[in-house]
Amino acid sequence: MSTILTSEAQEQLNHIRHSRDVVHAYSPAIQKLFNLVIDYVDDAEKAGQGGKKVIWAGVPWAMPLIYSTGAIPVAFSELGRISGQEAITISEDHYQMPAETCSMVKATAGEWYLRKQAGSSITRIFGSSSACEPYNLAWEVMKKEGFDVYTSDVVYRAPGVEGGRYEELVQYFVDEIREFNEWLTGTREIDKDSLHLEITRKNYLMRRIREIMDLRLNHPFYVKSLGIMYLLNGLTHYFGKPEEYTEVLDSLVEELSLLEANEADRRRAIPLIWTGGSGQEFGIYDAIDNAGGALLGFVSSPYAKDYNEDIDPVESLARFQLESQMAGASIYRRHVIEQQIDKIGARGLILYGYLGCSFGSVTREMYREYFHNKGIPSINLEGTFQVGPPSGQILTRIRAFIEMLS
Numbered sequence: 001m002s003t004i005l006t007s008e009a010q011e012q013l014n015h016i017r018h019s020r021d022v023v024h025a026y027s028p029a030i031q032k033l034f035n036l037v038i039d040y041v042d043d044a045e046k047a048g049q050g051g052k053k054v055i056w057a058g059v060p061w062a063m064p065l066i067y068s069t070g071a072i073p074v075a076f077s078e079l080g081r082i083s084g085q086e087a088i089t090i091s092e093d094h095y096q097m098p099a100e101t102c103s104m105v106k107a108t109a110g111e112w113y114l115r116k117q118a119g120s121s122i123t124r125i126f127g128s129s130s131a132c133e134p135y136n137l138a139w140e141v142m143k144k145e146g147f148d149v150y151t152s153d154v155v156y157r158a159p160g161v162e163g164g165r166y167e168e169l170v171q172y173f174v175d176e177i178r179e180f181n182e183w184l185t186g187t188r189e190i191d192k193d194s195l196h197l198e199i200t201r202k203n204y205l206m207r208r209i210r211e212i213m214d215l216r217l218n219h220p221f222y223v224k225s226l227g228i229m230y231l232l233n234g235l236t237h238y239f240g241k242p243e244e245y246t247e248v249l250d251s252l253v254e255e256l257s258l259l260e261a262n263e264a265d266r267r268r269a270i271p272l273i274w275t276g277g278s279g280q281e282f283g284i285y286d287a288i289d290n291a292g293g294a295l296l297g298f299v300s301s302p303y304a305k306d307y308n309e310d311i312d313p314v315e316s317l318a319r320f321q322l323e324s325q326m327a328g329a330s331i332y333r334r335h336v337i338e339q340q341i342d343k344i345g346a347r348g349l350i351l352y353g354y355l356g357c358s359f360g361s362v363t364r365e366m367y368r369e370y371f372h373n374k375g376i377p378s379i380n381l382e383g384t385f386q387v388g389p390p391s392g393q394i395l396t397r398i399r400a401f402i403e404m405l406s
């Protein structure tokens with residue numbers, strides 16, 4: 001099936017095309033990136049129709065493993081880009097989800113329903129349990145709807161878990177990884193050679209991202225906010241096309257390396273760090289660009305350090321997750337934010353979350369206070385997971401925030 005877009009989602013698609021053809025007209029690498037974005041879900045559907053194993057996957061740690069089995073993961077985040085009010089209405093009316101339920105839960109569940117009705121070839125869902133009660137309910141709803149749903153336990157390493165306790169946690173997680181492999185392939189035996197190759201690939205791509213982020217310090221406006229957001233999102237799932245995504249990063253490094261140093265841009269840019277998920281209200285990114293902000297730091301996708309290629313690859317997968325900012329406790333992300341503040345000379349933080357997410361709002365408030373006490377201002381933004389225009393109030397707040405920093 002080809003995705004039939006609502007008018008809001010079509011507008012969003014036009015936004016991406018405009019960014020590709022006009023805003024980034026000078027960059028073949030970013031143009032190629034946006035082509036990957038645009039084709040991701042439709043091409044995955046086609047691959048599914050052609051007999052390839054394709055799953056909806058909302059669990060970042062699993063992506064190298066999924067690719068190592070030959071399957072294609074379709075990240076939940078891309079469901080947001082193609083879903084709109086219709087999906088929300090399905091969740092509220094058909095599934096009777098309360099209006100105040102998080103927009104991510106409503107948008108994904110509603111979109112899965114709509115796609116199933118339209119004959120989607122993707123009928124398996126891999127999500128995580130325990131972290132989020134609304135999503136746990138959504139999994140049950142999706143099972144009743146006929147989807148094959150598998151959920152892994154939440155990855156959480158409490159602060160202070162070291163030594164023997166940490167090793168037990170690693171073994172617990174390794175066991176979970178094998179269970180997931182069984183759901184995906186029918187066996188707990190993992191193809192370690194293939195997984196090793198995927199880990200090597202991921203390390204290469206993270207090094208490329210580090211190079212790009214370093215080069216952007218001298219060319220902060222070359223890749224605009226929407227572009228860098230998708231570049232970083234792609235580091236998790238490669239848009240279903242690892243080789244093409246690799247080409248994008250290679251070409252972008254080359255483009256940035258050939259540029260003359262631009263001192264005026266460097267002085268004009270207001271370095272910012274984005275924390276939290278990616279907003280689908282693309283107008284937010286335009287507002288940042290237009291106000292002179294440059295998103296030079298991110299904490300959602302880990303790219304600061306490599307997987308260990310010298311140990312068992314399954315264990316390497318577990319240790320990478322448990323030793324990165326994705327290990328659950330907000331203190332891990334806070335460390336990464338602090339490192340990035342120093343590295344890019346950040347003047348402010350954008351703390352972004354989805355409407356209706358109580359977990360996120362508590363974390364953002366903790367960050368706000370912690371960094372405020374360190375003299376780093378932040379702005380707390382809440383948006384929708386599904387597409388839609390940002391409210392005028394959000395845009396005004398962003399403009400005012402960046403003006404205050406300049």
Ligand code: SF4
Nearest residue numbers: 102104105132354357
């Ligand atoms: S944004 Fe929050 S409430 Fe929504 S799915 Fe994620 S954790 Fe759950």
